[in-house]
Amino acid sequence: MWLSFSEYFGTLPATLRSYTSMLPLSHGVKMRLLDLLPLGSLMTSSLATKLCVSSYAGTITSLQLDQETNGKFTLNQTAVNTGSQPNPAWLTKDPFKDVLYCVDEGLAVPNGTLASYKTSASGELTQIDHHSVISGPVSSVVYNGGAALALAHYGGSAVTTWTILPSGGVSELQTFSYTLSAPGPNPIRQDCPHPHEALVDPTDSYVVVPDLGADLVRIFSIDPETSLLTESTPLATPAGSGPRHGAFLKTEGDTFFFLVSELANTIVSYKVSYGEKEMAFSPVFESGIYGPKPTPEGAALAEVLLSPDNRYLLTCSRNATLFSIPNFDPLNATKIPSDTLQVWKIDHETGGLTFEQLAPSGGRYPRQFSVNHDGTLAAVGLQLDGRVVIVERDVESGMFGRFVAAIDIPGQITSVIWDE
Template sequence: MRATPSFLDFYLPAPLRPFAFASLHSVERFLDIMRWQHLPLGGLVASSVAVNLYVSSYVGNITTLSLCQDANGNYSLTAISANNGSSPSPTWLEKDKYNGIIYGLDEGLTTPNGSITAYKTSASGELTQIDQHVTLGGPVSSIVYNGGKGIALAHYGGSALSSWTILQSGGLTLLQNFQFTLSAPGTDPDRQDAPHPHEALVDPTDQFIVVPDLGADYIRVFSIDPQTSVLTERTSFSTPPGSGPRHGAFFVNPNNNNTTYFFLVTELGNTVSSYEVSYDVKNNLGFTEVSTSGIYGNKSTPIGAAAAEGILSPDNKYFLTSCRNDSTFTIPNFDPTNSTSIQSDSLQSWEIDPRTGKLAFVQLAPAGGSFPRQFSVSKDGTLAAVGMQESARVVIVERDVEDGRFGRFVAEVDVPGEVTSVIWDE
């Protein structure tokens, strides 16, 4: 059990602390000149905040973490339960907001097929399996759609999209399988040897599923039948050759006649783009580019970097992203007995122009370790839970909801195996 005191508590005299925060918004700037410390948390005085998080890792576990905050404002993060054996290589967790069920995907790294498992949650953090099905290979993302009647899975390794009917019990039945092919390898033949759908998302009207396809340089579009949840494939949108679209998010702009935008992270191109979305009469979506930037903003992209996650902040003011394998930061060790610094990949924050949907780079911040494959944000937006795949760690990072910046690390815990997904149970 560990926690991180504020770096201001260590490096500034007490009379100066009230005036320091405004000038230390940038974590990266502060780390260039000072070194924060990570000290063990004492006994919890009285828990004022407690929330569960669920973590998947390639070791085969879905681990439940408890994040607590004591009366003094200090956080602790501890593992309280582990569900293992049902999924040998868990890759994605999705909480259904309609029924509270957790759907877990298994990528099937050691088998020809993947799987999807449905779990009931509990206040204790224990997960109870209620259903499981074999799927096409390589599922890496899922999204609940059609008002909770269906769930769609993106299959990276299986070059496919599948759809499933959600039963009243929370269990599933297979609805459709779509399998994709390429006539020839893409611009990056090592990564674009075949279609590789990397995420499934539902648009704000709940009428369409979109699928960024890293291998084919497409945003694939499917319309939803509201009566049956059946998907119909529409015309795909082509992204720049070799860009490798990975993850994204929709944004509805209330300041511009509720215009819809789609923000896209590309893994191979390491870009962040904004597109204005149009709904045409042929029951399809159109995408018009608004802005595109390298994922490091005004800084050059490190060799070997691989952009990963892209999510919207809860207040719809910021687009938040992550990048792996950049080792941009050197940070103090989380173990207070170890003085050896560790390398950290990065998180990025982008401000959304409320008039145009354009994205403006705000911050490059340390993620807390190696390969921040996925992260999620608390309901109030003040905390981000970052899954560090190669560091086998989950880190909790503060966020300033006003300026959109990531701040100090407030808690962390090691999780066995390569962490692939972490979500909040709020």
């Protein structure tokens, strides 16, 4: 059953303001503007912010988000970059240089690919290099101070690492391949190991990889001289939970790890302790991803992010359209079914979480989302709707607010990142 905004948000408007225009752009993309009043303290003063979007249509689309003097936002396509990658799945911007890495799952071919691109102010990407890799890469992360890149291969049951060259290109470093002696409790999704994300701990000393198929979080220590990884004892998660993504928080005294598991639709907080090339995890909190509300049938948890100020944890869930929201097309009165975003307040003393908000994601299947540098806006990639939406966020309360811009992009959206 779909619920209205007012049923979940007594303090927010019951409806969204309508779009004022829908202007045709090239490549079948339509640009939409929201007719909004100035947003006061929630507004960001920055203009011309860039974003990059990957799609199973085989494209990396560059976008530009502007805010006009009257408070309206506009979201425009600036470039559509195509190449030899049929199924781009994840984008990583190198924090140390103007290089974008894209992994491609290769859904209909034996291998995936890894490509690196030089970015530009115009949004045009110049390919630096391109490699055939083990099938099914779905995540990448830069580690060891920008010296190397780690990939999680969902389809290929592997973790690979790559040395980052001065050009921004990469060369192969290591491969870790995995098997299961028998399928897991969910034999369809756990037929074999499925590494789903690669992330780095706050000390940049470990690469951590949640493995959905094996019910493990794989742990690797980093050699700072060579960038080589050494695998250590993994974190075992409950059978059939399907760990998908994670996020670390470093407080003044402690380190916490937040893990979301797709099959169990749970979020768990762990207190982290460090040994000699080892990490240990002590659980301190667990909840269903919908907080005090029951988990809908068929829901599939997706992403978890730490807010830029480290005060809130932000998550999203797919395949459970609990909201019915106004159409982004002002000429179309049909309501849009929407999956959800969640907000959790973090207790820095214990690592526990308090459920704060269940908000609409703007459409169906928010596979991934990201937050801008100052935390005032989130960009949500809606895989099944082929849409990217920009939603405002109150930094103080942590709450998501109104949708301020949206754009349709051909194909299924797999990731959207800010290029700030």
